[in-house]
Amino acid sequence: MKYELQPLTVADADKLYDFYQTIPAAENGAGNKAHGLTKEQFIDWIKQEEYWSRGLNLRADWVAATTYVLYVDDVPVGRSNLRHYLNAALEQDGGHIGLSVAPQHRGHGYSKILLRETLKCAKEKGINPVLVFHFADNIPACKMSESVGGKLVEETFHEKHGRLIRKYAFDTDNL
Helix, strand or coil: CCCEEHHHHHHHHHHHHHHHHHCCCCEECCCCCCCCCCCHHHHHHEEEEEEEEHCCCCCCCCCCCCEEEEECCCEEEEEEEEECCCHHHHHHHCCEEEEECCHHHCCCCHHHHHHHHHHHHHHHCCCEEEEEEECCCHHHHHHHHHHCCEEEEEEECCCCCCCCEEEEEECCHCC
């Protein structure tokens, strides 16, 4: 199995459009703003994502973030979003990394690879520690973070979601 994590780019729009349509618009706190877009809208969305990764055209309440796609044997299977820093809102709800694996590719350990590779990108950007949040009842996600070296630092009830959230910290110096 060959895998590679690549930043999202317009050059990959044709091979990624259908993939992004398979990932739910919202699931377990992860959002997919590209779900349901037309191909033209999808290309515009990728362009916007590229700007945001450079800290350009951000809303006042947003932070710079880079979106990555995990390819396994040249097939896109998952995507992650790495926030370059946290604002007050993201320290409570969101953390540094959000990720999801397309439903048809789940159950093969790709989320662990996706998280590990995204953590390497965080290390390259000098982000340490990295915070990753999961709903406490999303047991597979919590186990994934723990298996990749995440340390549970807090479990709190989140009013907005009406659910318990577990916050995991990763020390990128130890990757």
